[in-house]
Amino acid sequence: ALRDAVQAAQDAVDDPEADADQLKAANKAMTKAAQELWEIVTKAELEALIESANGYLDGNYTEESLEALQTAITAAQAAANNDDATTAEVTEAITNLANAIAALESITLDTSALAHEIELVTEMVANIDDYVPSTVEGLADKLADAQAAMNAMTQEEIDAATATLREARLNARTKADVSALEELIAYVNSLELSAYTSASAQPVIQNLARAKAMLANAEVTQEEVNDMVETLRASVDDLVEVSVESTTTTDSDTTNTAAAMQTGMFAGLLAVSAGLILMMRRRRTTK
Structure with a gap:
C-alpha cells in the first residue's frame, strides 16, 4: 500500500496538469500509508519486547524492580491490544518497557x-x-x-x-588415637606374668583382654581409650613378684619343720627305751 501511494504521489508530481488539490491528496494518501506501516512495524516490535520481558519475571531480581517491570508489561500489553493506539503511544510503551528491563536489579547471593x-x-x-x-x-x-x-x-x-x-x-568425630594403648598392650604381652603372684596378675589379664577388644571397636571414644590406658597401667603397676627369698624361706621352713619332727620322734623313742630299762632293773632288785 505504501509503495502504491508513493508511486501515485510521484505520478501527481510528474503530471504537469495536476492541480494543488491533487498533489495534496496524493501526499495525504502517502502519509497515511506510511503511518499505517509504521504502526504495524512498531506494534510487532512491542509484542516481541513484551514476550521477552515476560521471560525476566522468573529471574533472580529484586522485588521492587520486578514489580516495575510487571507494571511496564501491563501498560505495553494494553497499547498492543489497542487498535486505536497512536504511534506515539506505542513508541512510549516500547521505551518504558525497555527501560524497565534495563533497570532490573539482580539479587546478590552470598555463597x-x-x-x-x-x-x-x-x-x-x-x-x-x-x-x-x-x-x-x-x-x-x-x-x-x-x-x-x-x-x-x-x-x-x-x-x-x-x-x-x-x-x-x-x-563427625575422628577415630580415637589408640597408639598409647597399643604400646601398653605390647608391653604387657612381653611380661612373664607367671613371675607374679596370681592375685596381682589376674587384674592385668582381665584388663588386657578388655584393651584388645577396645582396639577392634571403631566406635570407641578417646575418653574410653584414655581410661583403659590408665586402668591397664595401674594394674601393671600393682603386680607383685614371686620373690626368690620368699620361695627359699618357705622351703627352709618346711625342711626345718620336718627335721624338728624327726628329732622329736627320736627323743621320744629314747625316752621310752630308758623307761623300759629302768622298769626291768627295778623288777630284778625286787626279786
Whole structure:
C-alpha cells in the first residue's frame, strides 16, 4: 500500500496538469500509508519486547524492580491490544518497557559461607577413614547437595544448604588415637606374668583382654581409650613378684619343720627305751 501511494504521489508530481488539490491528496494518501506501516512495524516490535520481558519475571531480581517491570508489561500489553493506539503511544510503551528491563536489579547471593563448608567437608570426605563410620554416614551425599546449592536462586536455599552441611561436619568425630594403648598392650604381652603372684596378675589379664577388644571397636571414644590406658597401667603397676627369698624361706621352713619332727620322734623313742630299762632293773632288785 505504501509503495502504491508513493508511486501515485510521484505520478501527481510528474503530471504537469495536476492541480494543488491533487498533489495534496496524493501526499495525504502517502502519509497515511506510511503511518499505517509504521504502526504495524512498531506494534510487532512491542509484542516481541513484551514476550521477552515476560521471560525476566522468573529471574533472580529484586522485588521492587520486578514489580516495575510487571507494571511496564501491563501498560505495553494494553497499547498492543489497542487498535486505536497512536504511534506515539506505542513508541512510549516500547521505551518504558525497555527501560524497565534495563533497570532490573539482580539479587546478590552470598555463597561464601557455603563455599567454606564445602571446602572443609571435601577434605573430610577425602580422609573419610579417619572418622568414626556412624558419624559420617551420608556425608558425601550431603556434600553433593551443597555443591548443587551453589547455583540456588535464593539466599534462603543457600543458607539452608550451609546449615545442613555445617551440622553434618560438626557431628563427625575422628577415630580415637589408640597408639598409647597399643604400646601398653605390647608391653604387657612381653611380661612373664607367671613371675607374679596370681592375685596381682589376674587384674592385668582381665584388663588386657578388655584393651584388645577396645582396639577392634571403631566406635570407641578417646575418653574410653584414655581410661583403659590408665586402668591397664595401674594394674601393671600393682603386680607383685614371686620373690626368690620368699620361695627359699618357705622351703627352709618346711625342711626345718620336718627335721624338728624327726628329732622329736627320736627323743621320744629314747625316752621310752630308758623307761623300759629302768622298769626291768627295778623288777630284778625286787626279786
